[in-house]
Amino acid sequence: MTEDKKPGFWGRLFGEKPQPKSDAEEAMERATEHPRGEEEALAALREQRSAPTPEATPEPEDSRDAAPPEMQAEWLEEGHPNPPEHEPPTPTDVTAPLERPDALDDKNLPDPEQVTPQQTEPVATTSPDESAKPQNWLQRLSAGLKRSSDNLSSSIGAIFTKRKLDDATLQDLEDTLIAADLGIDTAMAITEKLRSDKFDKDVSTEDVRAVLAAEVEATLGPVAIPLTIDGTEKPFVILMVGVNGSGKTTTIGKLTAKLKTEGKSVLLAAGDTFRAAAVEQLQVWGQRNDVEVMTRPTGADASGLAFDAVAKAQDTGTDVVIIDTAGRLQNRVELMDELEKIIRVIRKRDPDAPHATLLTLDATTGQNALNQVEIFGQKAGVTGLVMTKLDGTARGGILVAIARKFKLPIHFIGVGESIGDLEPFKATDFARAIAGKE
Structure with missing residues (x-):
């Protein structure tokens, strides 16, 4: 001292x-x-204290x-x-x-190692915030479709406020459903159901949402089909197609993670040889999933790369080959012809390949997605759909219109960028989420 x-x-x-x-x-x-x-x-x-004060304060x-x-x-x-x-x-x-x-100056504080247990106080612990807990898939899907469901719910609520169900109300409802990209057939089916059950009666928004959910589930149920990897086909060749920005490469990365979890070996082929950034992106996904990515120099023939990938997988006994392709607009004839060439070349190595051709659809494109399904279906023989970016649009109803018109299997839907945001499509979950039902 x-x-x-x-x-x-x-x-x-x-x-x-x-x-x-x-x-x-x-x-x-x-x-x-x-x-x-x-x-x-x-x-x-x-x-x-020495300054004079107007009045003295009495001492308590x-x-x-x-x-x-x-x-x-x-x-x-x-x-x-x-x-x-x-x-x-x-x-x-x-x-x-x-x-x-x-703030205190840390350098003047006592050394923590010299502080005895008697000098320390227990630190209070608090339970983690409930909102920080991970969400399950249904919660993420509901959150992703919130814009679509909120848009529908607000429009339906405005129609059925203090009004009985009459022809004018049904017409307004039909227009609202069509504007939400659910499609004319789905909109008419819903309004006809309400006409037969509730005409000239008071109808709540909850009644309408219940009919909406039931009709959407009935439409999507038959096409909610998981992607099945046929073990007798080795390798099982998956060709990914879609327009620019639809999420092909990201979907490949997420799908690869799922296949690896199932114990399957995977080989990736970076067939978008026109964009170096696309090749690099796929290589990043390959590193994350610990799988090989075959590449070629920028501008190389994509069909030759696809052929080599299938051949290598056959020689090494790889379970699955996933081939990325360049994004192309469905109205570009020369690019669609090139896609057909890739398929022809693959079949020289395996006559049954590709065993699955998956079309990725960006939900934000709305009605244009219908045209994409039609053209890619004709040129590439699409066997299944993957709907992406449902969390970024109020037009998630387009999936219902696509299912009713083309009846193609819907294998997966995505509602985010994380590796776990791609899940097998389930009609019931989607129907309840888009109708805003808990």
């Missing part, structure tokens, strides 16, 4: 003599030392009651059993000159 312990706040105010202090107390004092300096602070305090009988709780605590903490005999200054007298710094 090198110097005496200086009096605390009340000690300095009422003339308490200095007391010896320990090394730990010296360290804590340095850590909390006022930036303006002790002498300057005391001088400011004396000057304020019990100064402990007059002092704020924090001042009482400081007094008792300094070792005084009794409260001060004089009224302490009001907060406005002392706050400004004696305000402590917001």
